Amino acid sequence: MIDLRSDTVTRPTPAMRRAMAEAEVGDDVYGEDPTVNRLQERAAEIFDKEAALFVPTGSMGNQIAVKLHTSPGSEVIIEERGHIFNFEMAAMAVISGALARPVRSRDGSGHLTWxxxxxxxxxxxxxxxxxxxxxxxxxxxxxxxxxxxxxAQMEEICRRAHALGIPVHLDGARIFNAAVALGETVAALAGPADSVMFCLSKGLGAPVGSMLLGSREFIEEARRWRKLLGGGMRQAGVLAAAALVALEETPPRLFEDHLKARRLAEGLAELPGVSVDLERVVTNIVICDLSGARKDAATVCARLRERGVLASSFGDRIRFVTHYDISREDIEKALRAFREALH
Known part of the structure; x- marks a missing residue:
């Protein structure tokens, strides 16, 4: 199957598997796993933050941040399509007693202005x-x-928010993709934020895990909440070893995923009734709208599956995500399958 549902479906590379087999381990709940400690130190160094914490999932990292920054009965301003609001099972209400204040970006980019x-x-x-x-x-x-x-947009928001005493958390699940697209470092993009989460298991390709970063005091408290939420792992070095390989080796090749996404987007845009905003295809995600083709997205996805291609439907739209397990030949096969699925 050509799996374009998400970049979470990547399989560990041979280098990651070797690192996992050879990892030096200890008990991370006691802070004694040397490989986890190395991963945390390296992530903090790359992002120019005081400290970092290895967490099982990005959702856990985000929700720990929400908990530490808020109090029950308070609000979190977030773009209305944000992952924390839509795809984390209302955890900010359950865990933090906080209410989302969703705001739509007027230009449709998903990125709010001040x-x-x-x-x-x-x-x-x-x-x-x-x-x-x-x-x-x-x-x-x-x-x-x-x-x-x-x-510049990130810096302005953080500067103005901090002037009012309001912290900013960055869900940087794919921040490395953003850095490649913008020609920036992840430290520059995430630096102004009080806390940042990024995923190791998406485009970077590690089998499991995310990182939460912030001040030393913030991460010490985050460690306590990780344990409370059931995220305290023991000999987690076998996972951290693969994550270290992903952190060092994958970012330089993310541009390849972006090129594959661009080719897919351009091919889809040529099909009658299929709409793709090509100006916004700058990383590894492609969303096409089928309303002009008068086709049901879920039905088209089912037809794609029959032809060996997996994708995700959202109403009238279909999302494709490229990653290192997808080749350029796979993209051409997916385009041919899509043409057939539309008829």
Missing amino acids: DEIEAALHAGGPYYIAPTRLIALENTHNLAGGTVMPR
């Missing part, structure tokens, strides 16, 4: 308004099609 955020702020208001305690951003933005937030 003006859009400011209009939704509840700071210093009367007692019947829930106060804003956190601004949550996402880069790249998944449901907007892998779009990227420029460094």
